[in-house]
Amino acid sequence: MEQPWESLRQQFYQHFGKEPASMWQSPGRINLMGDHTDYQGGLALPIAVPYSTWVAGRLRDDQTIRGFSDFGQEDIHLEAQFVPSLVRQKPLRGLVGFVAATWDILGLEQGIDLYIASTLPIASGLSSSASLSLGILATVRELFGKSVLPEKMVPDARRIENEYLGVNSGILDPLAIALGRADFALLVDALVQDAHPVPFDYAGKGMSLWIIDTQTPRTLASSGYDQRVWECQQATHMLGVSFLRQATMKAIRGLTDSVLQARARHVVKENQRVRWTVSAAQGGDWDRVKFLFWASHWSLSQDFMVSTPVLDQTVMWLQEMGVGARLTGAGFGGSVIALGDVVQGKEIIRRLTMAYTDKGWQSPRFLEVARPAAGLHKVIPDNIKG
Numbered sequence: 001m002e003q004p005w006e007s008l009r010q011q012f013y014q015h016f017g018k019e020p021a022s023m024w025q026s027p028g029r030i031n032l033m034g035d036h037t038d039y040q041g042g043l044a045l046p047i048a049v050p051y052s053t054w055v056a057g058r059l060r061d062d063q064t065i066r067g068f069s070d071f072g073q074e075d076i077h078l079e080a081q082f083v084p085s086l087v088r089q090k091p092l093r094g095l096v097g098f099v100a101a102t103w104d105i106l107g108l109e110q111g112i113d114l115y116i117a118s119t120l121p122i123a124s125g126l127s128s129s130a131s132l133s134l135g136i137l138a139t140v141r142e143l144f145g146k147s148v149l150p151e152k153m154v155p156d157a158r159r160i161e162n163e164y165l166g167v168n169s170g171i172l173d174p175l176a177i178a179l180g181r182a183d184f185a186l187l188v189d190a191l192v193q194d195a196h197p198v199p200f201d202y203a204g205k206g207m208s209l210w211i212i213d214t215q216t217p218r219t220l221a222s223s224g225y226d227q228r229v230w231e232c233q234q235a236t237h238m239l240g241v242s243f244l245r246q247a248t249m250k251a252i253r254g255l256t257d258s259v260l261q262a263r264a265r266h267v268v269k270e271n272q273r274v275r276w277t278v279s280a281a282q283g284g285d286w287d288r289v290k291f292l293f294w295a296s297h298w299s300l301s302q303d304f305m306v307s308t309p310v311l312d313q314t315v316m317w318l319q320e321m322g323v324g325a326r327l328t329g330a331g332f333g334g335s336v337i338a339l340g341d342v343v344q345g346k347e348i349i350r351r352l353t354m355a356y357t358d359k360g361w362q363s364p365r366f367l368e369v370a371r372p373a374a375g376l377h378k379v380i381p382d383n384i385k386g
């Protein structure tokens, strides 16, 4: 079977008549536990997934930045000296926005040829945007002889989204993608902006994970997300703490505003659920992990109110089948993740497809994550061949 990197290399050659000098694979991520905690200094438990953005590049002798992609985005044709005037029009849009932001942050003047391919669904809550930022950053940094250590790239990936694209996102996505480790989950601590691998060996126990992309539009994702960030800040002011991570349940029960109380309750309990999920997985108590998935989903739905009827109903159907399930990421549409026995896979797909059809909903898309994938890494074709 042809590997994505082979086709990436061929596509690059077809467009530019030369071999790429640098190729990187930048995965997407799902979050297993700990949503809407990162911007309150909290904990999260993501994994990288085997669906990725692939970036190939080669320096040019002039100042032209030329780029193509295989996912229907506009071609890039930009002169490096025009980047400053382009970035003054922030927020930037499209592929050219990611590239211009990278040139601006790194202060580059030389041009490049770039080809970008993707096997990662866009706008499904799998962090395709952070994946793209990191793939471009790594390729460009390597070509310009700069360090590709994650600690150099994670802050810039976040800046691209927050400052240049105008998307209010936290540290979870870039950390998960940059530091993801095959076969492990990552325990993210947003207070210290770091993460370390922890065992999450569902594959070794005859289980699998599925991403169920509900294919529902995430129209409120941006405004709803900003509002939740603001509400959590209000709650911290009332509680007299810098981050909700530091608040106690006793203090939260004393909040008079019931909406802020519910938001804060979710964040504090979700942090606890991250720790419990890590220890349950370490102890091989997968029934408890499933239970924690459900508890997290209903907290995101009822206390944090970032779910939708389609996400709720999907989780309900999976819960009836004894499959661990929760929305993943920001919510407001996007994907549900499901944790069950490998043998349940076919039944999950059959039942959900039928149930969606009965409701007259567009069929969901199923993506299996048989095991956690590696994070951002350089593609070295000869090693892969050898």
Ligand code: GLA
Pocket (backbone or CB within 6 Å): 031, 034, 035, 036, 037, 038, 039, 168, 169, 170, 171, 172, 173, 329, 330, 331
């Ligand atoms: C989005 C943001 C992350 C995080 C999640 C919710 O994916 O980009 O920083 O806040 O939502 O957990």
